[in-house]
Amino acid sequence: MAQQALFRIWRGDANGGKFVDYKTEVDDGMVVLDVVHRIQAQQAPDLAVRWNCKAGKCGSCSAEVNGMPRLMCMTRLSEINLDMPVIVEPMHTFPSIRDLVTDVKWNFAAKRKIKKFRPRSPDAEDGTWRMQQKDVDRVQEFRKCIECFLCQDVCHVLRDHQKHEEFIGPRLFVYTAALEMHPLDTEDRIPELKEKYSIGYCNITTCCRQVCPESITITENAIIPLKERVVDRYFDPLKHLFNIL
Amino acid sequence: MAEYRTHPYDVLVIGAGGAGLRAAIEAAASGVKVGVVCKSLLGKAHTVMAEGGVAAAMANVDDRDNWRVHFADTMRGGQYLNNWRMAELHAREAPDRVRELEAWGALFDRTRDGKILQRNFGGHRYPRLAHVGDRTGLEMIRTLQDHGIHSGMEVHMECTVLSLLLDGGRVAGAFGYDREKGHFILWPAKAVVLATGGVGRAFKISSNSWEYTGDGHALAYRAGAELLDMEFVQFHPTGMVWPISVRGILVTEGVRGEGGVLRNSEGKRFMFDDIPDNYKSQTADSEEEGWRYTQGDKNARRPPELLTRDHVARCINREVKAGRGSPHGGVFLDIAWIKQHIPKAADHIKRKLPSMYHQFKQLADIDITKEPMEVGPTTHYMMGGVKVDGDSQMSTVPGLFAAGEVAAGLHGANRLGGNSLSDLIVFGKRAGQYAAEFAKANGAAAVDDAQVQAAARKALAPFERGPEAENPYKIQYDLQDSMQSLVGIVRMEGEMQQALDVIAKLNARAAKAGIDGNRMYNNGWHTAMDLENMLTVSEAITRAALLRRESRGAQFRDDYPDKDPDWGKHNIIVKRDGDGQMEIEKRPVKPLPDELKQIIEEMK
Numbered sequence: 001m002a003q004q005a006l007f008r009i010w011r012g013d014a015n016g017g018k019f020v021d022y023k024t025e026v027d028d029g030m031v032v033l034d035v036v037h038r039i040q041a042q043q044a045p046d047l048a049v050r051w052n053c054k055a056g057k058c059g060s061c062s063a064e065v066n067g068m069p070r071l072m073c074m075t076r077l078s079e080i081n082l083d084m085p086v087i088v089e090p091m092h093t094f095p096s097i098r099d100l101v102t103d104v105k106w107n108f109a110a111k112r113k114i115k116k117f118r119p120r121s122p123d124a125e126d127g128t129w130r131m132q133q134k135d136v137d138r139v140q141e142f143r144k145c146i147e148c149f150l151c152q153d154v155c156h157v158l159r160d161h162q163k164h165e166e167f168i169g170p171r172l173f174v175y176t177a178a179l180e181m182h183p184l185d186t187e188d189r190i191p192e193l194k195e196k197y198s199i200g201y202c203n204i205t206t207c208c209r210q211v212c213p214e215s216i217t218i219t220e221n222a223i224i225p226l227k228e229r230v231v232d233r234y235f236d237p238l239k240h241l242f243n244i245l
Numbered sequence: 246m247a248e249y250r251t252h253p254y255d256v257l258v259i260g261a262g263g264a265g266l267r268a269a270i271e272a273a274a275s276g277v278k279v280g281v282v283c284k285s286l287l288g289k290a291h292t293v294m295a296e297g298g299v300a301a302a303m304a305n306v307d308d309r310d311n312w313r314v315h316f317a318d319t320m321r322g323g324q325y326l327n328n329w330r331m332a333e334l335h336a337r338e339a340p341d342r343v344r345e346l347e348a349w350g351a352l353f354d355r356t357r358d359g360k361i362l363q364r365n366f367g368g369h370r371y372p373r374l375a376h377v378g379d380r381t382g383l384e385m386i387r388t389l390q391d392h393g394i395h396s397g398m399e400v401h402m403e404c405t406v407l408s409l410l411l412d413g414g415r416v417a418g419a420f421g422y423d424r425e426k427g428h429f430i431l432w433p434a435k436a437v438v439l440a441t442g443g444v445g446r447a448f449k450i451s452s453n454s455w456e457y458t459g460d461g462h463a464l465a466y467r468a469g470a471e472l473l474d475m476e477f478v479q480f481h482p483t484g485m486v487w488p489i490s491v492r493g494i495l496v497t498e499g500v501r502g503e504g505g506v507l508r509n510s511e512g513k514r515f516m517f518d519d520i521p522d523n524y525k526s527q528t529a530d531s532e533e534e535g536w537r538y539t540q541g542d543k544n545a546r547r548p549p550e551l552l553t554r555d556h557v558a559r560c561i562n563r564e565v566k567a568g569r570g571s572p573h574g575g576v577f578l579d580i581a582w583i584k585q586h587i588p589k590a591a592d593h594i595k596r597k598l599p600s601m602y603h604q605f606k607q608l609a610d611i612d613i614t615k616e617p618m619e620v621g622p623t624t625h626y627m628m629g630g631v632k633v634d635g636d637s638q639m640s641t642v643p644g645l646f647a648a649g650e651v652a653a654g655l656h657g658a659n660r661l662g663g664n665s666l667s668d669l670i671v672f673g674k675r676a677g678q679y680a681a682e683f684a685k686a687n688g689a690a691a692v693d694d695a696q697v698q699a700a701a702r703k704a705l706a707p708f709e710r711g712p713e714a715e716n717p718y719k720i721q722y723d724l725q726d727s728m729q730s731l732v733g734i735v736r737m738e739g740e741m742q743q744a745l746d747v748i749a750k751l752n753a754r755a756a757k758a759g760i761d762g763n764r765m766y767n768n769g770w771h772t773a774m775d776l777e778n779m780l781t782v783s784e785a786i787t788r789a790a791l792l793r794r795e796s797r798g799a800q801f802r803d804d805y806p807d808k809d810p811d812w813g814k815h816n817i818i819v820k821r822d823g824d825g826q827m828e829i830e831k832r833p834v835k836p837l838p839d840e841l842k843q844i845i846e847e848m849k
Binding site: 127 | 285286287289291294344347348350352354355358359360361377378380383384387391392394395402425454455456487488489490491494604608609610712716717718719722760761762765767768769770
């Protein structure tokens with residue numbers, strides 16, 4: 001039933017900002033994004049928030065709620081202690097645009113540099129391919145990704161060390177894994193993974209996997225197998241010896 | 246004088262869902278310079294919400310299927326008000342468009358022999374929907390996005406178009422703003438493709454995302470293009486009704502397909518009370534028979550819960566209005582009851598309906614294996630839109646094209662599930678191809694700076710009026726309330742007349758809307774600017790629904806509950822007249838060529 005809650009929302013832009021308190025009535029069954037919308041409609045019409053489907057399917061409303069990277073549309077108030085102020089702030093890893101909205105364009109630019117899908121020749125005369133379900137299962141897991149970038153937000157290589165120029169982050173490792181493990185793909189992205197995307201920087205703390213709203217097993221199913229491929233090619237001592245000889 | 250930056254293109258695509266991206270890929274492939282403008286980030290468009298699949302008669306699962314059957318199914322679903330040429334092209338070309346997605350990296354679920362798997366869906370005679378679990382739309386948009394970014398198109402993310410520019414009768418480009426800074430942008434273009442999706446945001450309860458404010462419909466209307474079939478808005482019978490935060494979100498037809506039943510507050514399966522005569526012979530007459538149908542018994546007939554979407558939606562509506570609804574204004578959809586028939590029912594439900602289990606558990610804290618869901622009708626899809634040429638997708642304004650939900654014709658009076666995703670790729674491609682041809686054949690159009698400055702002045706007016714003026718959010722909520730209650734699932738003359746009065750008053754209020762703050766990512770300002778489009782579309786829906794004095798497909802008139810054969814031969818056109826008034830016209834449907842008529846007869 002209706003009760004009062006205090007929302008402490010970060011307001012500001014690239015030049016800085018501060019937390020602003022909004023006291024508001026909340027109803028049973030609401031999610032954080034509902035409260036943000038209510039504050040917007042009643043108290044702060046210019047409060048900036050990015051959202052779209054409101055069903056956990058588009059990955060637009062990423063933010064940090066009480067310090068945890070979350071989709072605001074999938075964070076129910078019933079799982080939050082409303083006796084304390086609810087702190088809502090933008091993702092830290094990306095530059096601020098305004099209020100809860102960050103500039104995530106880097107993700108799109110970095111993705112474009114990854115070599116695109118290149119299928120083998122069709123299997124059948126009519127130009128189609130044959131694939132078994134068990135062979136597409138593991139790539140389908142990666143293709144569940146909704147590009148909310150919460151994994152990028154929580155990755156310390158990006159968040160703390162700001163290695164955006166030389167590291168592509170968990171989301172794009174998942175993307176690369178989907179291409180590398182695609183049953184039809186013939187491209188080779190292993191050299192770039194080592195040299196340009198610095199997959200070695202990842203020390204598999206599994207933070208990314210823990211915040212993924214789609215429960216993609218990012219670390220174990222995507223990043224580690226890619227690391228293994230890099231290691232196989234570049235750091236296998238026997239292969240190394242063979243190459244010298 | 247307002248300042249703006251300029252990005253000229255040969256072809257400008259407005260919208261980056263399935264249709265927009267497919268159009269842009271096609272246009273770029275033909276060598277012209279292509280720009281894409283989208284309101285959200287790339288890959289977030291409403292296409293991601295599509296669950297069931299993409300309809301294409303590939304005959305991978307049942308070799309009796311072919312384009313002729315798909316064509317006949319589509320025409321039957323649309324009650325023969327469809328643009329037959331679009332229905333024909335759609336059925337013929339969808340298989341190639343789906344296979345093309347696979348060549349671009351899409352990974353559909355597979356058959357045992359390794360082909361693309363296809364599933365059954367309402368209104369399709371054979372298993373026809375290529376799919377990826379229940380996230381087919383995401384697969385499609387990601388495939389197009391990841392292919393498209395390497396095709397040479399330039400993407401303007403988080404930008405909104407305010408108006409189309411005209412040179413004489415012809416389109417000359419578009420003018421709008423970026424959300425990030427609130428700066429104006431001029432996109433001069435030789436051809437423009439509208440791919441802006443639907444209008445669901447004009448209603449209170451909707452499965453659609455915020456972007457669906459009818460922009461393309463309204464932009465085309467203001468540019469003088471004809472709109473078609475605006476009265477046909479599809480309401481899906483089962484959306485979530487509680488919690489309010491998720492009201493409207495879709496509950497897939499699959500729940501009923503797996504044996505889920507609808508009950509009112511008295512515990513009664515009310516769907517048995519109202520089975521239309523023409524469906525009686527195909528509908529189960531006992532609960533037991535209905536149950537056998539859902540478990541694959543080919544000798545059993547379908548339970549009444551699986552009657553057509555429009556009928557089920559109206560029955561639910563009736564129960565709620567009669568005071569027999571659930572606590573939050575819906576009815577109960579119960580799948581947990583199947584434990585009477587199935588051992589380990591909870592595991593069975595989780596395996597068959599994983600995303601529904603997850604959705605209710607996470608958003609409503611309801612375990613659907615133990616308790617019933619509350620569901621009610623939700624605004625789902627707009628059949629009406631920009632009238633286009635079936636082959637080229639060009640509107641009645643030269644150089645202005647439309648594809649996907651914003652275009653009309655393919656679906657007639659009602660759309661079959663699965664025909665939307667195929668619509669996007671078939672007609673997205675065509676629109677892109679013909680827009681590029683138009684751009685090559687016609688030189689640059691002249692941009693009239695007076696039109697640009699007028700649009701900019703109008704856009705900035707809410708700042709001048711300031712926060713003391715009308716709150717744009719309030720106007721939007723009032724519109725949604727009115728459209729929901731007055732022009733919703735059951736329509737009547739008096740209520741719709743009342744809606745027109747409300748819309749007129751809201752138009753006056755919208756002209757006085759004011760906002761606070763600056764131009765940077767100001768959601769209040771964006772809402773103020775979206776209002777005009779939502780109001781225009783709402784008026785068009787209402788006027789068309791008033792004129793069509795019959796019930797057909799998605800339109801149900803309580804005062805005219807039957808089909809009228811004369812209306813079965815007519816479409817409704819909405820157009821802006823010379824004085825800026827909304828003009829409405831009853832226009833005969835183009836007669837079918839004999840060859841197509843014969844297909845329909847054969848398939849009856």
